[in-house]
Amino acid sequence: MNKSEPLVWNKLLSEFQACTQLQYSGKLDIKNTEGQTWTFFYRLGRIVWATGGDQPLRRWYRQMARYCPELNIQKIQLRMEDISKDYWDYRLLANLYKTEQIQREQIKAIVDNTIAEVLFDAIQQANLASVSCDRNQATALEVLFSSTGVDMSMKLMQDSWQTWLETGLEHISPNLAPILKQPEQLQHQVSASTYKNFVTLLNGKSTLRDLAVKMKQSVLPLTRSLFPYIQNGTIELIQVPDLPLQVSGTQKTALPSIKSTAPLIACVDDSPQVCQMLEGILLSHGLRCVKIEDSVQALPILIQSKPELIFLDLVMPVANGYEICGQLRRTSMLADTPVIILTSSDGVFDRVRAKVAGCTDFITKPIVANKVIATIEKYLQAPSLKQD
Structure with missing residues (x-):
């Protein structure tokens, strides 16, 4: 383990242990200074569900x-009403179970x-930025499925994290x-069939975890096998946004009503996914886009449109x-x-160059809703924006 880990790990571990000893029911939010939040739902001291991070839909x-x-x-x-609560993913599992589309054993594994x-993810990212822990007993999850005990979950995670560290x-x-990034170099290093697989799979659209599922293996050996190519620059790891939300036709009626006087926010990005994600965030908070x-x-x-704030x-x-x-300036x-x-x-160079060009602030991808809304509230000096 690195030098910074014990302090972070001990802080999180003590919080988890306290929730267990107090037979806590409610949710525990773990937040880091980068704006990421991971939420753990407790029932009588047991973790019964977890969500959060930057890629909940992808997960x-x-x-x-x-x-x-x-x-x-x-x-x-x-549907928008399906995702209006922070445990929407759990409710979807419950709906699939109630309609007999999946079995209890499958849900337990999920x-x-x-x-x-x-x-x-919480422990890895917490090592890169300080964290805070907040409990909220007002949010109680109706438990429909059992899960592995807290001690076992923590042990499995700690073993997984330790192995990840030892592998570098x-x-x-x-x-x-x-x-x-360098397909020509790779072609001389691997067999023709391996090269073909690399070209097909390593397209910057699937995460390491996504690829592991596609290849029916654990993410650790997959990442370990790619590590030498990552080190020599043949393969690059990039951030990707969450999968776009495909909602049914009830979306329009479920969204907050948007007044013509609501702030107009522009999104300039050549990625349709990023534009769609930002649009969903803005519309769900009563803003125009x-x-x-x-x-x-x-x-x-x-x-022509004269927006009040621009994401670029x-x-x-x-x-x-x-x-x-x-x-623009x-x-x-x-x-x-x-x-x-x-x-x-x-990077510092990008920030300096952008400041010289006249930018106001930065948001690092992948897009996170709370960062987007906090930035809008800051620069438009708006009151708290409307939530779903």
């Missing part, structure tokens, strides 16, 4: 694909492995996606975020509009 779909392969998860229609994943993967999150995926058309659309991707083809930000009607840079990099 839910992955667990379903792993333990319920007979179920066509693409046909599962999610519950146990979801708790294990969230525990792992301390700073590698299993939620990152591998992408080939204009999506711009073509960087060339960004300036004229922004001048840094890396785009033809016209990048630096250039667009500079153009030279346009009188948008010169003072807050421009929030969306970036996958947290």
Whole structure:
């Protein structure tokens, strides 16, 4: 274990132990200074469900694909009312069980492995930033399925984390996606069949955990096998957004009513996924949104729509975020509009260059709802925005 881990681990461990000893019922939120939150639901001192992090939908779909392969998860229609609570994923499992689409044994496996994943992510990310723990007894989860005891869950997670450390993967999150950066170099290092598999699978769209499920193996040996190529730069690990939310036709009636006077927020990003995610966050908080995926058309659309705040991707083809930000600052009607840079990099050089171009602030990808809303409230000096 690294030097910073014992302090963080002891803090989290003591909180988990206290919840168990007090026979606590409610939820425990673990937050780090980067804005990430992991939530553990307790019932009489037992962890019965866990959620949170940056990729809850991706995690839910992955667990379903792993333990319920007979179920066509693409046909599962999610409604806004299904995801209006922070344990929406648990409620969906309950609905599938009540309609006899999945069995109790499958749900137990999903519950146990979801708790294990969230525990792992919380301890890994907590080592990169300080954490706080908050209990809330007002949120009680109706327990429908049993889970592995807290002691066993913690033991499994601790063993998994220790093995991850010993393998040298301390700073590698299993939620990152591998992408080939030097295919020509790789072609000379592996067999033709292995190279073909690499090209097919390592496209920057599936995380290490996603790939492990597709390849029907554990994420540890998979990551360990890719590690040499990551070290020599042949493969790069990148952050990816959560899977887009596909909702049924009830979305319009379930969303808050949006007044024409509500703040208009622009999203300029060549990724349709990022634009869709931001739109979902904004609409669910009663805000208006204009999506711009073509960087060339960004300036004229922004001048026409006159948004009150702009989220701007840094890396785009033809016209990048630096250039667009500079153009905005030279346009009188948008010169003072807050421009929030969306970036996958947290490098000092990028921040300095963007500040010179006139940006207001930064948000590091993947997009997290609470960061987006906190930024809007900060720069528009708005009261707390409407929640679902």
